[in-house]
Amino acid sequence: MIRGVFQLKHVPNVDFVHISGKEDLLANLDESSILLIDWESDPPPLVELIHAAKGKNPNTPILLLCPKMKAGTALAGIKAGAASIVNKPLDPDDLIRSIRLAVQKGQATRPTVNVEFINPFIDAAKNVFSQMCQVEIKRKKIFLKDDYKMMGDVSGAMSLAGIASGSVVVSLPRELACMVVGNMLGEAPATDLTQDVKDAVGEIINMIAGQAKAALVKTRYHFTISIPNVITDPGQEIFHQKGAPNIVVLFEGAGFDFVLQVCLAPNDSPTAETLEKPVAPTA
Amino acid sequence: MKILVVDDSTTMRRIISNILKSSGYDNIVEAGDGVEGLNQLQANPDVDMVLTDWNMPNMNGLDFLAKIRETIPSTKLPVIMVTTEAEKANVVAAIKAGANNYIVKPFTPDIVKTKLEPFLKKD
Numbered sequence: 170m171i172r173g174v175f176q177l178k179h180v181p182n183v184d185f186v187h188i189s190g191k192e193d194l195l196a197n198l199d200e201s202s203i204l205l206i207d208w209e210s211d212p213p214p215l216v217e218l219i220h221a222a223k224g225k226n227p228n229t230p231i232l233l234l235c236p237k238m239k240a241g242t243a244l245a246g247i248k249a250g251a252a253s254i255v256n257k258p259l260d261p262d263d264l265i266r267s268i269r270l271a272v273q274k275g276q277a278t279r280p281t282v283n284v285e286f287i288n289p290f291i292d293a294a295k296n297v298f299s300q301m302c303q304v305e306i307k308r309k310k311i312f313l314k315d316d317y318k319m320m321g322d323v324s325g326a327m328s329l330a331g332i333a334s335g336s337v338v339v340s341l342p343r344e345l346a347c348m349v350v351g352n353m354l355g356e357a358p359a360t361d362l363t364q365d366v367k368d369a370v371g372e373i374i375n376m377i378a379g380q381a382k383a384a385l386v387k388t389r390y391h392f393t394i395s396i397p398n399v400i401t402d403p404g405q406e407i408f409h410q411k412g413a414p415n416i417v418v419l420f421e422g423a424g425f426d427f428v429l430q431v432c433l434a435p436n437d438s439p440t441a442e443t444l445e446k447p448v449a450p451t452a
Numbered sequence: 453m454k455i456l457v458v459d460d461s462t463t464m465r466r467i468i469s470n471i472l473k474s475s476g477y478d479n480i481v482e483a484g485d486g487v488e489g490l491n492q493l494q495a496n497p498d499v500d501m502v503l504t505d506w507n508m509p510n511m512n513g514l515d516f517l518a519k520i521r522e523t524i525p526s527t528k529l530p531v532i533m534v535t536t537e538a539e540k541a542n543v544v545a546a547i548k549a550g551a552n553n554y555i556v557k558p559f560t561p562d563i564v565k566t567k568l569e570p571f572l573k574k575d
Contacts, residue, residue: 380536
């Protein structure tokens with residue numbers, strides 16, 4: 170048993186069932202189930218498990234328990250339908266908070282993706298990668314993510330404020346980030362997540378946010394931008410309004426998948442009562 | 453010709469510097485924000501052109517531009533904004549504050565060269 174999950178045994182009204190495979194899962198899964206999957210197996214069986222669970226009950230909240238260093242590859246699980254990633258070693262409070270959020274989201278009516286504000290970000294990302302990074306990118310999928318955690322090995326984040334507020338984050342796998350900075354500078358790809366790579370990722374999100382901002386002027390999604398942050402902790406939460414939809418756009422470029430997260434809501438929207446600050450990263 | 457490039461992103465400074473160097477302009481000084489930019493101008497009074505970002509810590513590009521224009525007119529020292537701030541209102545504000553031209557990020561090397569061409573002089 171994973172350390173930390175043990176804490177759940179002490180939560181009232183929780184029946185704890187350990188399952189060890191697809192058949193076992195299908196036999197035990199019901200409408201009140203929450204599925205916690207330990208990311209120690211290889212992606213194919215894990216993805217198969219998620220598909221099996223979603224096939225039986227599409228509303229099953231699924232959380233991946235994943236070592237921080239594997240958060241980039243856990244993207245496969247998110248793509249397959251998992252709601253969230255919880256970093257290992259597990260912090261019991263973080264685990265319980267993530268479960269609660271996943272359950273709330275599952276019970277609520279899911280918001281729809283608002284193309285009015287997401288398309289300018291998609292167009293901006295395509296322009297920035299094409300013009301500055303010499304990488305043509307293709308949108309593969311758009312989906313709503315049930316938590317506000319970052320994915321990928323390195324993320325550039327821009328807090329947005331104004332008539333609307335929230336944030337936009339681009340998260341790249343290490344290999345793509347290293348390649349992109351090489352292209353931007355006309356040099357060989359970087360060999361690690363150096364300061365140059367982090368700076369370049371910050372500049373990428375700066376340009377994406379700036380271009381989207383211009384496209385959204387005079388709309389209820391208008392915002393101002395400031396100085397970008399670069400994060401290499403995939404478990405950190407992005408700046409968001411409480412309850413605002415976290416839209417994830419999955420892109421493919423140069424053979425790599427990466428994501429753009431946009432969490433933006435007008436300040437006069439019903440969800441805008443509170444601005445939630447990012448949670449400090451766990452050690 | 454000496455050119456001052458001001459941007460808080462070292463990556464962006466290197467990208468712009470590489471474009472300038474590829475056009476034969478390799479006498480470049482750099483700064484990471486408006487305060488450093490003013491210091492560089494004081495240390496390098498022979499700077500012929502300034503390229504500056506808008507959003508920077510300590511002193512932003514618009515304030516930096518306004519400080520320059522307190523003492524140096526646009527005919528003596530061209531200042532080009534190179535920024536993600538693409539809204540028309542921002543362009544107007546920068547031109548009113550004394551910017552000679554405006555380049556929006558993202559850009560291609562050709563866009564930069566075209567926008568700078570009227571202000572470049574061969575040594």
